[in-house]
Amino acid sequence: MEPNNINSQGLEANSASAFPVETPLAMAYVPMQKIHYVYDPDNALMQGTLFPELDKPFLGGRAGMKKMADPNANAQMKSNYGNKANTDILSGATGPNTGTSPYGRGNDK
Amino acid sequence: MNEKNMLISSLATISFSMLDLHLYLNTHPNDVNAIMLFNQYKQKYMVISAEYERTYGPLTAMNGASDNTWKWINDPWPWEYEANVGVR
Numbered sequence: 001m002e003p004n005n006i007n008s009q010g011l012e013a014n015s016a017s018a019f020p021v022e023t024p025l026a027m028a029y030v031p032m033q034k035i036h037y038v039y040d041p042d043n044a045l046m047q048g049t050l051f052p053e054l055d056k057p058f059l060g061g062r063a064g065m066k067k068m069a070d071p072n073a074n075a076q077m078k079s080n081y082g083n084k085a086n087t088d089i090l091s092g093a094t095g096p097n098t099g100t101s102p103y104g105r106g107n108d109k
Numbered sequence: 110m111n112e113k114n115m116l117i118s119s120l121a122t123i124s125f126s127m128l129d130l131h132l133y134l135n136t137h138p139n140d141v142n143a144i145m146l147f148n149q150y151k152q153k154y155m156v157i158s159a160e161y162e163r164t165y166g167p168l169t170a171m172n173g174a175s176d177n178t179w180k181w182i183n184d185p186w187p188w189e190y191e192a193n194v195g196v197r
Contacts, residue, residue: 032136032137033133033136033137035133035140035142035143038126038146041119041122041123041125041126041150042122044122044125044126044129045121045122045125045126049129050125050126050129050130050133051129051133
């Protein structure tokens with residue numbers, strides 16, 4: 001009898017993978033960026049990027065662990081961003097032409 | 110911050126966001142939402158830069174002439190210290 005996670009094609013595809021199912025092994029890849037929301041321009045300039053998913057401050061040996069494993073680094077991030085963290089363009093925009101934002105919190109499809 | 114510096118600061122932040130979107134669009138040229146956002150920023154930039162130049166003179170030599178005077182030679186130039194005092 002086959003285990004539950006085996007079907008006729010072999011192991012089930014991992015739905016959490018960032019790569020297409022047919023991605024060949026033993027090659028190096030850079031996943032395509034997907035925008036969910038953007039910083040408002042003021043925060044973007046201070047953080048050095050418009051995109052929260054690319055906002056990776058230098059943390060020495062802790063790099064890459066700040067969100068998952070290091071609660072102190074996480075707290076540090078929050079205090080750096082203050083209340084304006086992750087503001088979408090609608091609420092962060094100043095001046096004329098604050099039209100509807102294509103990106104914002106809760107816009108994930 | 111006085112009005113002049115606030116305008117300069119707005120232009121700096123908006124053009125930074127436009128630059129980052131520009132890089133994103135190089136690899137995602139068909140992302141209509143990103144294009145829409147880019148155009149929103151561009152619109153904003155044009156409004157604010159026009160407002161700046163009306164009062165404080167040209168930001169680039171491209172817009173150096175108005176009222177039959179070549180204003181680009183007026184000091185300070187945008188990158189000089191005197192033009193940026195008080196801008197964060």
